[in-house]
Amino acid sequence: MPAFDPSRVEAVTFDSYGTLVDTAAAASVLEGTVANPDAVAREWRENALFMSVVAGPLDTYETYMELHRLGLADALRAAGRDPTDERLRELNAVYHELAPYDDVAGAFTRLDAADYAPSILSNGDPAMLTSLVETTGIETTVHEQVSADALETFKPARALYEYAADQLDVQPTHVAHVTAHWMDVQGAQNAGMQGVWLDRGDAPWTAYGGEPHLTVDSLATLCDRLFD
Structure with a gap:
């Protein structure tokens, strides 16, 4: 799997459940x-x-x-x-009402300030995402809330990742998708995005399929890699 290339990234999308909230x-x-x-x-x-x-x-x-x-x-x-x-x-x-991870609000603030258009790409329906944005405190820093409900299809369907890129007005190859789930990483990479596995410590990486472009143990580490 090619190494993560921060110079290609114009927008960053995030999974929600298990990634932003626990x-x-x-x-x-x-x-x-x-x-x-x-x-x-x-x-x-x-x-x-x-x-x-x-x-x-x-x-x-x-x-x-x-x-x-x-x-x-x-x-x-x-x-x-x-x-x-x-x-x-x-x-x-x-x-x-799920509790957010403590690195979420700060990372969205940093990414928003750097014009990475931090956005959500989630299986969650719009009402769930509205609640999640409130509980995580990212109301003023999140750009798009892309829900599977718009297409009535769930991850890892390629069409959902491509739709998210369209909503952000960028090519999939210029999106870094961050998620705690291996299936979501591989779905994003299959659609042409750079896949970032956020290792929340729940389970090791899968033996199935390819490796992520990048593995981080916190969203602060992700920001550091982008800003290098």
Whole structure:
């Protein structure tokens, strides 16, 4: 895989869930409901991700919020719980309130000041992204909020990355896409973007497919590489 080339970058896009906000924080609403909230929260998230990948080949679409509700239902049933729809929606609402990582607001400020048009490219639907922008404190520094809902197709579909580049009025080759998820890195690179893996320490890089153009352990490190 070619090395990361900061001189090519005109815009920087970011994944959202697991990259800008901590999805593990969803475990807080499961306390008192299941014996192992952390494990069930991970399964909840993984179920929703798996459903989003399956949706494309099946030509089906539900909003990302709805996929998380369905993913939560499966995770709770696997844990021996059978909540009502109303209770599922109450619990699922935590995805509007997830805690941001502490390097997010500062990185967006630095990138905005340097004219990199920091933007979000997410599976999240518009309502989810509105909440995320508020909780992360990037209201004045984020440029575009590109949602899979616009095309009704999820990552890693090439069309979604190309659409994001169009919204930013740049070629995909001039975009660096930053994400904590290997599938998203490879999706971006397949569309011609430079893929940046943000290693949040959750899991090692996958054995499947190619390597990222760049690996960083924080968004501050990403900014340092761009500004070298």
